[in-house]
Amino acid sequence: MEALFLKVVNMSIAAGWLVIAVMLLRLLLKKAPKSAAVLMWALVGIRLVCPFALESPLSLIPSTQTIPENFTTADTPAVQSGISAVNSAVNPAISSALAPAAEESANPAQVIVFAACVIWVAGMAVMLLYAIISFLATQRKVRESIPYKENIRLCDQIGTPFIFGVFRPVIYLPSGIDRQDSIYVTAHEKAHLRRHDHWWKPLGFFLLAIHWFNPLVWAAYFLFCRDIEFACDEQVIKEMGPGVKKPYAHALINCSAPRSSLAACPLAFGEAGVKARIRSVLNYRKPGFWIVTAAAVVCVILAVCFLTSPPDKSPTGDSASDQELSAYLETVILEHYRTDYSANYYCCTDFDILGTDESDDRITVYMWVMYGEYSYDSTDGLQEQSGAYIPTVVTVRKGSENTGSAAGDDGNFELEEYWEPRDGSYYEGDIRNKFPLRLQGRALDLTAGVERQAAACEQKALEYFESRESGAGDSGTDTGDSGTSGSGTDSSVPGNSGSGNSGTAQTEETITYRYTPEYDAAGVVLSPSDGTFTFTYSLLSSYLPRGRMEEEGDKLLLYTDDGENHYTFRRQGENLVFLAGESSPLPEYRYSGDSSETLPCVPDGAVFEQEEPGE
Incomplete structure (x- = not known):
C-alpha cells in the first residue's frame, strides 16, 4: 500500500505542474471558447489517473518521480524534484532527519510514509462518504416529484434547477419556476447532457477524492466546475442567438441558490459563480477563426509538454x-x-x-x-x-x-x-x-x-x-x-602465470569439483598445498566463501576466513557429496521469472564431480 501511495503522490505532483499551466493559460485565453478550458482540465484528469507517460525531450515536467520508490529503504533518503535549487534546499534536511540509524529498529522514512498512507486512505474514505451522503440526501429530496415533459420533472423541495443521475440523468426544475426562465434553464441543462457533464463531474470528484491532499487538485476541481458551466452558457447563447443574453442572465439571477460546489452531483443551473457567468453571458462574442485555432494549438502543445515525461537519463x-x-x-x-x-x-x-x-x-x-x-x-x-x-x-x-x-x-x-x-x-x-x-x-x-x-x-x-x-x-x-x-x-x-600453476581446472596445486544443475552452477576449488579452498555455490550470489579446510575421516570440512560459515562434504570416490544438514544454510532462489517457487542453489546430497585435467 505504501508503494501505491508514493505512486499517487508522484502522479499528483506531476499533475500539479499541468494545473499551474492551465490556470495561467485560462487567463491568457479569455476570448477563446470556454470549451477549450474544459478540454485543458481533461488533460489534467488524464495526468492524474494515468500511471505512465511517453517520454519526450519536449516534456516540461521536471520529474515524474519526485519521491523515489526506494525512498523508505535508502540509506540517505532524498527527493528528486528535477529542480536543483529545491533539491539542494530540502535534501540535506531530509537525509539528516530520515536517515536510518543502526540502533533503531524502525526506519524513520518507513514510519512516516506508513502514517501518511493511513491518513491518505482515511481522507479518501471521508470524501467518498461525503459523496454518498450527498447523493442519498438529494435522492430523498427529489423522491416527491412529478413528470413535466421528456426527462424533466418538477419538485417542490428544490430551489434551483439541476441534473441528477449518472446513468439515467433527469432534469429537475423547481415547481414555481417562471415559464420563460424554464426555457433557458432547460436549454442549459440539455447542453450539459449533450456534453456528458453528468459523467465528467462525478469523475472529477472521484479524482479529487484520490488526490485530496494536493491543494492544486482542489483548485483544479473548483475551476473545472465553473468552466463546464461557462461552456454550457456559451453553447446556449450560440444556439439561441445573442438576443437571449439579457433574459438568460435574468434567469441565472432568478434561479441562483447558495449551495456547495464540492458535491459530486448534481449539476445545478445556478450553482457556480453566478456573477461571473452573468458578465460572461452579457459580454459574449463569437470567437474568431484565429482565436479558435490558437486555442486548439495551445491544447495540443499542452498535451505534448505535460502529458509526457522527461526522457530517462x-x-x-x-x-x-x-x-x-x-x-x-x-x-x-x-x-x-x-x-x-x-x-x-x-x-x-x-x-x-x-x-x-x-x-x-x-x-x-x-x-x-x-x-x-x-x-x-x-x-x-x-x-x-x-x-x-x-x-x-x-x-x-x-x-x-x-x-x-x-x-x-x-x-x-x-x-x-x-x-x-x-x-x-x-x-x-x-x-x-x-x-x-x-x-x-x-x-x-x-x-x-x-x-x-x-x-x-x-x-x-x-x-x-x-x-x-x-x-x-x-x-x-x-x-x-x-x-x-x-x-x-x-x-x-x-x-x-605462464608456469601453469594458477588458473587450471586441476593441477598439482589445485583440485576442482563442479556441480552443474540445469538452473545454476557451483564449484569447489581445493588447494592441498596450503590447505585453502574457494567455494562458489551459485552464480547469483555475491558472497564467495574462502578459507581453510580440514579432513575428518571421509569428511571434508571447510571453514571460511571470516569465521561465519562452514560447509561439510563427504568424499565419495573422487567426488564430493554436499551435506546440508552439517553446513551453514545456503540461499534459495527463484530461478524462473514465471514462477514464485524457490530452489536451493545446492541441495542436500548434491554431487560435486572432480574435473580431470584438460576438462
Whole structure:
C-alpha cells in the first residue's frame, strides 16, 4: 500500500505542474471558447489517473518521480524534484532527519510514509462518504416529484434547477419556476447532457477524492466546475442567438441558490459563480477563426509538454560524462569484489544498466553486474575460478572532491552506497523494495542477460591473456563497451602465470569439483598445498566463501576466513557429496521469472564431480 501511495503522490505532483499551466493559460485565453478550458482540465484528469507517460525531450515536467520508490529503504533518503535549487534546499534536511540509524529498529522514512498512507486512505474514505451522503440526501429530496415533459420533472423541495443521475440523468426544475426562465434553464441543462457533464463531474470528484491532499487538485476541481458551466452558457447563447443574453442572465439571477460546489452531483443551473457567468453571458462574442485555432494549438502543445515525461537519463556512452561514470562504476565494482585471492587471477566485470534516477547532486544506477576471476594456461585454456551475477544498485554523488571513495583519483564522483540483495528468502523482497517498479521485472529476470554478459567477460579475459602471450602489452586494461556495460581490468595476474600453476581446472596445486544443475552452477576449488579452498555455490550470489579446510575421516570440512560459515562434504570416490544438514544454510532462489517457487542453489546430497585435467 505504501508503494501505491508514493505512486499517487508522484502522479499528483506531476499533475500539479499541468494545473499551474492551465490556470495561467485560462487567463491568457479569455476570448477563446470556454470549451477549450474544459478540454485543458481533461488533460489534467488524464495526468492524474494515468500511471505512465511517453517520454519526450519536449516534456516540461521536471520529474515524474519526485519521491523515489526506494525512498523508505535508502540509506540517505532524498527527493528528486528535477529542480536543483529545491533539491539542494530540502535534501540535506531530509537525509539528516530520515536517515536510518543502526540502533533503531524502525526506519524513520518507513514510519512516516506508513502514517501518511493511513491518513491518505482515511481522507479518501471521508470524501467518498461525503459523496454518498450527498447523493442519498438529494435522492430523498427529489423522491416527491412529478413528470413535466421528456426527462424533466418538477419538485417542490428544490430551489434551483439541476441534473441528477449518472446513468439515467433527469432534469429537475423547481415547481414555481417562471415559464420563460424554464426555457433557458432547460436549454442549459440539455447542453450539459449533450456534453456528458453528468459523467465528467462525478469523475472529477472521484479524482479529487484520490488526490485530496494536493491543494492544486482542489483548485483544479473548483475551476473545472465553473468552466463546464461557462461552456454550457456559451453553447446556449450560440444556439439561441445573442438576443437571449439579457433574459438568460435574468434567469441565472432568478434561479441562483447558495449551495456547495464540492458535491459530486448534481449539476445545478445556478450553482457556480453566478456573477461571473452573468458578465460572461452579457459580454459574449463569437470567437474568431484565429482565436479558435490558437486555442486548439495551445491544447495540443499542452498535451505534448505535460502529458509526457522527461526522457530517462541513463548513461549511453555518447558523452564524456557517461564514459567517466562507466569507468567509475567499473572501478567500484572491481574493488567491491576484490580480495587477497584476486591477485592470482585476471578480474573483470560487465554491467548492464537497467535505468537511473538522477538529481542535481547524485545518480542512482540500477544494473545487472557480472563479475569473474579467470586463469589461463596453454593446456586447459581459460578457466573461471570465481564469479558473481547479481542485480546491483550504486548511488554516487557528483561534482565533489572524492575523499575515501573507491576511485580516489576521480574528483567527479564519490561513492555513497553500493547495494546488493541478501541471499535466500530475502532476495526477491529486497529487489522489490530497492528497484523502481518499472525495473523490477528486469531485475528479477535471471536469464535475460547472463549469457551475453558472461560471454563479454570471457572475451575480455581471453583478449588479456592472448595479449600477454603475444607480448602485445600487459597493462591489463580494456576499455570495453561504452555506456551500458563495464569492462575488464587486470587485477594483478601473477608474474609466473605462464608456469601453469594458477588458473587450471586441476593441477598439482589445485583440485576442482563442479556441480552443474540445469538452473545454476557451483564449484569447489581445493588447494592441498596450503590447505585453502574457494567455494562458489551459485552464480547469483555475491558472497564467495574462502578459507581453510580440514579432513575428518571421509569428511571434508571447510571453514571460511571470516569465521561465519562452514560447509561439510563427504568424499565419495573422487567426488564430493554436499551435506546440508552439517553446513551453514545456503540461499534459495527463484530461478524462473514465471514462477514464485524457490530452489536451493545446492541441495542436500548434491554431487560435486572432480574435473580431470584438460576438462
